[in-house]
Amino acid sequence: MTMDDIDRSIISLLQADARMSTKALAEHIGLSAPSAAERLRRLEERGVIRAFTIDVDPRALGYSLQAIVRIKPLPGKLHAVQKLLEAIPEISECDKVTGDDCFIARLHLRSIEHLDFILERIVDKAETSTAIIKSQPVTRRLPGG
Structure with missing residues (x-):
C-alpha cells in the first residue's frame, strides 16, 4: 500500500479543503479530472481516505x-x-x-x-x-x- 507524491498531494489538498471539486483537485496535481477521480477512488478503496467530513467548532x-x-x-x-x-x-x-x-x-x-x-x-x-x-x-x- 505505497503512496506516491501525487497521492500525498491529493491527501494534503483534501485535508485543507475536503469540499474541493475533482476538477480543482486535478488542476492542482496536474492530472485530468478522470485520472484524479480514479486516484481518489483508489485511495478510498484502500482505506487511506476513510471519510470526507466537516470541522465544527x-x-x-x-x-x-x-x-x-x-x-x-x-x-x-x-x-x-x-x-x-x-x-x-x-x-x-x-x-x-x-x-x-x-x-x-x-x-x-x-x-x-x-x-x-x-x-x-x-x-x-x-x-x-x-x-x-x-x-x-x-x-x-x-x-x-
Whole structure:
C-alpha cells in the first residue's frame, strides 16, 4: 500500500479543503479530472481516505471548555466503563492506553458543573484525573507533515 507524491498531494489538498471539486483537485496535481477521480477512488478503496467530513467548532455549539480525563477502571469494571464512555456524547475522543490508566478521553463541556455531572456517572466504576485544556498549540494533523 505505497503512496506516491501525487497521492500525498491529493491527501494534503483534501485535508485543507475536503469540499474541493475533482476538477480543482486535478488542476492542482496536474492530472485530468478522470485520472484524479480514479486516484481518489483508489485511495478510498484502500482505506487511506476513510471519510470526507466537516470541522465544527464546539464553542459555536455552546461547549466553551475542553478537558482531558484519565480513567482507571476499578477491578472488574473495565468493560462496564468502556460501554459507559461510549455512551457519553460529550466525549469526542477516547483512547484505550497502556500504563496506570486504561482510558484517556477528551470531553467538550458547557461548564465546570457540566464536568462534575459527567464525572459523577463514572466515579462508582473508575478513578479519574482531569485536566482542563487551556489552548491547543497543535491541532489534530497527519503525521509527517
